[in-house]
Amino acid sequence: MTSMIERPPEVTAPAAAEPRARWLPASAGQALVWFAVVALVVGPFFPLVYSSLRSKPIYLPGGTFTLAAYRTLFADPLFWRAVRNTVSFAVGTTVLAVACGTALAVLCGRTNMPGRKMYGRLLIAPILIPPLGLIVGWLAIYGQGGYLTQAVSRNLHLPVWNLSSIPGMSLLGAVITIPIVYLTVQAALAGTDSSPEDAARSAGAGPWRVITRVTLPMLRPAILNCTLLIFALCLEILGIPLFLGTPSNIDFYASYLYRSWSSGATPDPSFVSAGAVLLLMVVSGLLIIRARLSGSEQRFIASSALGGGTYRPLNLGRWRWPSCIALGTFIGVTSVIPLLGLVLMSCVKVLTTLEVPWHLFTAENWHLVATDPTLRRSIIDSLIIAGGGGAATVLLVAVATLIAHRSGFPLRRTLAPALIYPRAVPGVILGIGFFWTYLMFTPGALVRNNLWGELIALCVRNLTLAYVVIYPSLARINAELDRTARSSGAGWWTVARRILLPILRPALLAAFVLMFITLLGDYDPVVFLQKPGTEVLGVTMLQTWQRGIVGPVAALAVVQVAIVAIVLLLGARVLRRLRRA
């Protein structure tokens, strides 16, 4: 059979041709992508720092370099109050979230509590619920005029909690951040096997002693890691103080910046930039410490992952069912009831316990969402940003990830940090940075005051998420696959387009779904950019709420949650089909 192929047969004549010559070296395109990523990520910080050091706003003629902005900031007693509030909130939230998150992870990951698998899935749900939806839902139920608050105070005449106090806000902050702790600790648990725990049990230790003496000390690196992360997140939080703090006049760092910006005597005061620069330094410092720590933690996990996998659950004994019921109640109170409250609030004239809800039923809120141009536009704009911006970002990040990890581009090592940094920067800071960037540079004028500017800010802020999803998938693709393609005569871009990106399809889709959900719910980078005519969901909800109009805000939040649910379901379905193929 081999004899019929004496080499070279006629058809090989064209095959002997050289691979197609390229009119541009591959590195030119790589340089372009590199420049786009670095300019988008690093660009906004220069105008931010610059404007904090000028005596006059950039758009006014004249002005000198000065530290006056920082002096103004430090002289403002409101600033110091906001700092104190933020620190107490951050400490409270972090302690609560880390304690509860760790307990939940150990309960679901290491014991024989009934329903632990289902609870494990439900516990991370708050990550997927748009944060403003959860906040509005909490206000509807547990806020000053909330449904349950009223029920307890007016109908039962009992002393009542105050959600708008710092402890109250810490509680909600903890509910929002618990999934982060849960995921981190659970990953650490999954990466280590239970043989140290088994050994302790053979030595005669009971479940409680095993958990406190063996399991928890083993988890110390993971716990420390998410403690720092959550503390840093708390410093920049904007939605909670704006929604919850306003009634009791409590400002946090981010809301202080926002209020000074939007209601100051001079527009766009430079001391806001100064405040942003300070916050940027503090948060970056915290996250650098965390990166150092988690580096050593990963070494720890990698070495023990070899034996990982199986474990024998700890027996809770007679505490099995009580803990199961307690956890169910926790999920019901923190997530399910607020979401139901959100739906209820969107369907009634006013949420009160003095009248049964169906007597107050109204379609007015939904009618307003459907007809009011601002509300309608904010839904459509948000969908455009989430869909178009999400797709564009995933594509850019995918190519940048390939350059960072699968090319010979000289500056490739700078790309991975550039892709991780934006998410580490507080959203409000990035927003102020983009505001000054659009103002200072001529090309910026093209996107100033329109949706494109907001799209860019939101996408840059969240591009880290796409990287975090795509990179692990790329790392699993054997480098011999691209090397073979190169040897076959394909240039770098052909390999990217025809080999690597097609193989990465499931990861690209997952990244897109995550981007879509996040872009739909995110708002902090655009609170400084939004102008009438370019509304997005989050900011519109914020501003409408501040005007005291709550029903339509609840309706918008329900729309947001519904869109997220639909996209998640569709995404999971397509992903399953892709994986099967």
Place this chain on the structure above:
Amino acid sequence: MPDIHVEHLSKSFSGTKVLDDISFTVKDKEFVTLLGPSGCGKTTTLMCIAGFQTPDEGLIACGDDTFVDRGARVDLAAERRNLGIVFQSFAIWPHMTVAQNVAFPLRVRKMSKRAITARVDEVLALVELGQQAGRYPHQLSGGQQQRVALGRAIAYSPAVLLLDEPFSNLDAKLRERARDWLKGLQHTLGLTTVFVTHDQDEALSMSDRILVMNAGRILREGSPEEVYRQPQARFVAEFLGQCNFLTGAVTAGPDGEAVLKTAEFGDGIAVPEHHAGPTGTIAVRPEDIEISQPDAPGSGPAGTVLDASYLGDHYQYRIAVGTVQLSVRSQRPLAQGPVRVRIPPGAATFVE
């Protein structure tokens, strides 16, 4: 097909020298094997030829094309070298069918659709995968995957075929068949081939020439027989099969051959080689040592069988002769106890 010239190749990774002045030539249609333990630099050498690693110094040329010349700052991109490569993992693109995998290098070269179809059919017939053209890689067995990788590598008639341990992902039975099949194909098509392996059986059975490498250097170069029979270096002798080593005084024999005398072999072992120096070390393969009954006269010094293991087609013995222990391979069953051991003239060779 052109020759490959590799000259004075050196490369270090963070201070460790992985290639230390490597030079060799692969002639047209020749099958050359780089053999050595892991970390000896054989794969690095292959990757330098393929263009995935750049040597610190040296030159690699294929016919008139210079691939790398550090002196002249030439470093041709991997995709411009016209090579076919088969990796250990086979590296078949999972999102393409068998036919699409094989067609890829042809499409990259902008061949016409009809020419591509014709060539793909031809190549798939050659690697005996005509029936599997429409299948996806995960539907194929290991042996079929390997043939897809090979078909893809030869689809555009590359100047040189590079093989990076292509058999190590196959099970033992399949490996032997794939070996014969690949050798036949290489011979029929007249492919100039560079093959990297750590498996001595693969190297011996397939190669026209073997380069044994260790610690970034080429220790021995020659045909399989030369390398096996006259390893020259102790490392080479040990790496290619088992070997006994004896060190003693060297004198000149009556016919000009060298004679090595040790305390155990007082009559001397004749080695038909020229050897300078008063002492030397010889290597003797276990199968070349003769064993006879203890009462057989004139058949070498007396020894004792310490233990025996039965390996199907032969026995492996450990025999003590004086203070040395020899490993001996024989078809004959022997009981533990006294024997006589003889190393016939020509069985031993000097090593450094």
